[in-house]
Amino acid sequence: MYPVGYLWCIVAEWLHAQKSYITAEMRILGIETSCDDSAVCIIDASGHDVSDFKFRVLGNALSSQAAAHAPYGGVFPNLARSEHQKNLVPLLARVIHESKPENQGPSSIIEVETILAREQELSKQLLEFLKTHEKPDVDTIAVTVGPGLEPALWVGINFAKALAHAWQIPIVPVNHMEGHMIISTMYISGDRNSRYRELRSPDITGQLATFTFPTLALLISGAHTELILSREWMQYEYIGRTRDDAVGEAFDKVARMLSLGYPGGPEISRLALDARKYGLRKSIFLPRPMIREKNYDFSFAGLKTAVLKMVETNAPVTLEFKKQLAREFEDAVTDVLEDKTMRAVETFGIKTLVIGGGVSANRHIRSEFAAACEKTGTVLLIPPPEFATDNALMIALAGYFRARAGQFSVPDKLRANGSLKLGEGEEMPA
Numbered sequence: 041m042y043p044v045g046y047l048w049c050i051v052a053e054w055l056h057a058q059k060s061y062i063t064a065e066m067r068i069l070g071i072e073t074s075c076d077d078s079a080v081c082i083i084d085a086s087g088h089d090v091s092d093f094k095f096r097v098l099g100n101a102l103s104s105q106a107a108a109h110a111p112y113g114g115v116f117p118n119l120a121r122s123e124h125q126k127n128l129v130p131l132l133a134r135v136i137h138e139s140k141p142e143n144q145g146p147s148s149i150i151e152v153e154t155i156l157a158r159e160q161e162l163s164k165q166l167l168e169f170l171k172t173h174e175k176p177d178v179d180t181i182a183v184t185v186g187p188g189l190e191p192a193l194w195v196g197i198n199f200a201k202a203l204a205h206a207w208q209i210p211i212v213p214v215n216h217m218e219g220h221m222i223i224s225t226m227y228i229s230g231d232r233n234s235r236y237r238e239l240r241s242p243d244i245t246g247q248l249a250t251f252t253f254p255t256l257a258l259l260i261s262g263a264h265t266e267l268i269l270s271r272e273w274m275q276y277e278y279i280g281r282t283r284d285d286a287v288g289e290a291f292d293k294v295a296r297m298l299s300l301g302y303p304g305g306p307e308i309s310r311l312a313l314d315a316r317k318y319g320l321r322k323s324i325f326l327p328r329p330m331i332r333e334k335n336y337d338f339s340f341a342g343l344k345t346a347v348l349k350m351v352e353t354n355a356p357v358t359l360e361f362k363k364q365l366a367r368e369f370e371d372a373v374t375d376v377l378e379d380k381t382m383r384a385v386e387t388f389g390i391k392t393l394v395i396g397g398g399v400s401a402n403r404h405i406r407s408e409f410a411a412a413c414e415k416t417g418t419v420l421l422i423p424p425p426e427f428a429t430d431n432a433l434m435i436a437l438a439g440y441f442r443a444r445a446g447q448f449s450v451p452d453k454l455r456a457n458g459s460l461k462l463g464e465g466e467e468m469p470a
């Protein structure tokens with residue numbers, strides 16, 4: 041008798057050689073654990089090329105760890121790791137239940153224990169789950185392999201490996217930032233203003249938005265601030281990035297200085313909105329770092345220090361002061377992002393601006409960019425706020441395109457890469 045792992049390697053190699061699993065229609069299970077959101081999603085996607093691509097969400101679930109990390113004012117990697125271990129199986133069960141799949145036969149649980157030897161909690165739950173649930177109707181698993189916090193990424197990767205063994209299906213590694221970018225290019229549910237949280241998963245459908253290349257992507261999240269030029273689909277050229285703090289990180293740190301909750305972005309945005317709504321007179325002025333420099337790099341560390349000085353000088357700060365400061369901080373960030381990005385749009389003859397990442401949920405940033413793009417006649421693609429922050433739909437979507445390109449990974453070769461770049465680590469091109 042051959043051990044199952046050995047047979048699985050042969051199967052994976054064979055699948056790779058045959059590419060028989062690249063079908064026009066695929067059911068993808070997306071798994072996201074790069075930071076402090078555990079998320080799982082199943083989509084049904086089809087399309088021979090990007091022009092006829094369409095998808096339907098069959099099940100989608102997310103568990104935010106924000107409350108667990110709040111006392112630390114940021115994400116604590118080992119806590120993220122243990123929270124992911126607790127969350128993944130219940131999320132998977134929920135998503136499978138929601139997708140009401142036709143079951144496809146028993147799972148093979150041999151080897152799951154070995155794969156999850158370092159994830160005891162997850163191993164216990166998954167073994168129990170596999171004994172009581174048949175294999176769902178899923179063709180491929182898409183999992184985030186980077187960038188992100190490596191201890192957190194590994195939980196998702198090992199989970200994906202265990203499921204791939206149990207269900208004998210292949211894995212596609214996904215770059216988290218590509219996920220953000222791809223979900224921004226989707227026209228979701230035909231109505232960009234609907235509240236997706238109120239929709240049942242099967243009511244969420246989508247297709248690629250209409251746009252032309254070259255595109256410029258401004259990716260703004262908790263760990264990234266970068267400008268990326270694409271001359272064609274899934275091809276990337278970095279043209280600018282932050283030299284220190286990411287813009288989301290700056291929002292989080294400023295929120296902490298003002299004793300606001302975590303994550304800080306939505307808190308700052310709420311206070312800033314109040315200041316705008318009630319027309320509070322502007323009495324605070326912050327720098328716009330690097331705005332005059334003729335490059336496309338950013339720096340937010342100095343801005344954060346300027347806020348800290350202001351808070352110290354005016355301690356104890358009143359709520360009115362916090363609102364003023366939140367607005368000025370949001371204005372300063374938006375001015376710098378907009379100035380640099382729109383200059384790049386002009387210089388590179390950009391037709392389409394794509395904005396993605398958690399900070400793209402910010403109302404002020406959204407409306408300022410909408411106005412700027414209208415002025416220049418640039419198509420603006422920005423995800424609905426519900427899908428701007430981390431989720432597993434974006435991973436399943438990017439996974440579909442990577443799977444169609446034949447970029448599967450032999451499970452044993454999958455690795456977490458905390459600083460993965462776009463276009464790096466693409467495996468097994470078709």
Ligand code: KG4
Nearest residue numbers: 261262263288303305306398399402429430
């Ligand atoms: O993409 P994301 O969910 O996770 C990472 O990949 O980092 O982004 C999280 C970041 C956090 O820094 C959070 O404060 C910020 O996005 N964020 C916002 C808003 N919502 C989330 N920043 C500004 N305004 C918001 N409304």
Ligand code: ZN
Nearest residue numbers: 261397398430
């Ligand atoms: Zn993200």
